[in-house]
Amino acid sequence: MRQTWRWFGPEDRVTVQTARQAGAQGIVTALHHFPPGKAWTVDEIATRQAQIAVASDAALTWEVVESLPVSEAIKTRSSEWAEHVAAYSKSLEALAESGIRTICYNFMPVLDWTRTDLRAPLPAGGTALRFDLASFAAFDLHILRRPGAEMSYEQDTLAAAEKAAAAMDDTAKKALVHAVIAGLPGAAESWTLDDVRAALGTYSALSPDILRQSHIDFLSEVVPLAERLGLRLCCHPDDPPFPIMGLPRTMSTLADFHEVLGAVDSPAFGATFCTGSLGARPDNDCVAIAKALAPRMHFVHLRNVVRETPGIPCSFIESEHLSGDVDMVGVIEVILTEEARRRAAGREDAEIPMRPDHGHDILTDIDAGAQPGYPAVGRLKGLAELRGVMAALARKAA
Missing domain, CATH: 3.20.20.150 (Divalent-metal-dependent TIM barrel enzymes)
Incomplete structure (x- = not known):
């Protein structure tokens, strides 16, 4: 190669x-x-x-x-x-x-x-990229507040998302938003939650x-x-x-x-x-x-x-x-x-x-x-x- x-x-x-x-x-x-x-x-x-x-x-x-x-x-x-x-x-x-x-x-x-965490701590030190399903659902449901988002998740994930959102202070919420919008094209700072909602809306019928x-x-x-x-x-x-x-x-x-x-x-x-x-x-x-x-x-x-969790979708960390x-x-x-x-x-x-x-x-x-x-x-x-x-x-x- x-x-x-x-x-x-x-x-x-x-x-x-x-x-x-x-x-x-x-x-x-x-x-x-x-x-x-x-x-x-x-x-x-x-x-x-x-x-x-x-x-x-x-x-x-x-x-x-x-x-x-x-x-x-x-x-x-x-x-x-x-x-x-x-x-x-x-x-x-x-x-x-x-x-x-x-x-x-x-x-x-x-x-x-x-991803939901751009620098998740590792046991031996250092950090890794991570996608946590409960945290992502918390973003989708409780921060972005996407209409109809609850239909995208199983009941156990909805409960875990509610618990995760309740545990987040403003700093944690800002970090989660930053991690998610890091995958958006262009500079992450140029996107607001309203921009994300609008972009998602263009796919509502697709x-x-x-x-x-x-x-x-x-x-x-x-x-x-x-x-x-x-x-x-x-x-x-x-x-x-x-x-x-x-x-x-x-x-x-x-x-x-x-x-x-x-x-x-x-x-x-x-x-x-x-x-x-x-x-x-x-x-x-x-x-x-x-x-x-x-x-x-x-x-x-x-x-x-x-x-890290069974099923589709799931949580995972980069190893x-x-x-x-x-x-x-x-x-x-x-x-x-x-x-x-x-x-x-x-x-x-x-x-x-x-x-x-x-x-x-x-x-x-x-x-x-x-x-x-x-x-x-x-x-x-x-x-x-x-x-x-x-x-x-x-x-x-x-």
Whole structure:
């Protein structure tokens, strides 16, 4: 696997030079200052490429885009749909002209990802990302006060949410709101609870089937272009992989991926295989899903989770890379086998880019202020563990 490292741009407190010291072979980034629906330009892409080259003494390059966001107008088929699809196509053309071939995106409505605690304390010290179902329900029911929210939860969760809300002071409520809206596009500070309510309202009449068809319609427009340009688009799973706040979910299971991949059957379209997102759902067997998606796997996120409650939805915390509920060794073995198959077939994409996704804040990460889930030492620890697995499996296969 090609070992890459996510970098959020010049404002990221974990630098490109840190990525180089960690042994990364390439950089994963995006033009985060461009709002969804606006076309990226060759000049702006070149500026970001130059920043990476200068910071790494030309040792690293921008290899994967994460992400080129799909606007809400595209997801909801609003009046700006055609304009935003055209802008997306222009961005793809600019990336192809700039030599960047792998583009990750997601089709999650409103929220790109959701957690209730961005720095949950760990027993040995340090912190981790966590999703607590009772806390999230407390946000939904008692802070956001979403109409009809009580219909989204079982009775035991409603009771736990009421108890959790009663125990929160103003500081705890503000921290919970900040954690939840951190997954919103753009600066979290720019969103109010009224903004969130309004955004949710645009999906009130959209079923999962309608959202899925919007996804397929979008892909039907941009994938032929991507194929002509020699690009690889890859969709990230829902995170978490179950409905939240009444929003439809369409990329949470293997069946979901099969339906969309089958509808848009092209080598230019595939999956971003994320073990942590898929692994947060107990009926997702990540090894089996990796085997099924292997031929269409264009990018890999390797992280692990421990599910703290049964059922769907559930609470979960992000674990060390080799100690969670996902069989990480089994997943990596599947991916290495797929790479060997591609090499034998002479495929240009035989080496699949991966990155160590997320990591605990440990040692000097603590209070360093890095992007939640993206510390320096915690990710390096995860990458080192994953490298060990890859080396052992490679020797076994030799």
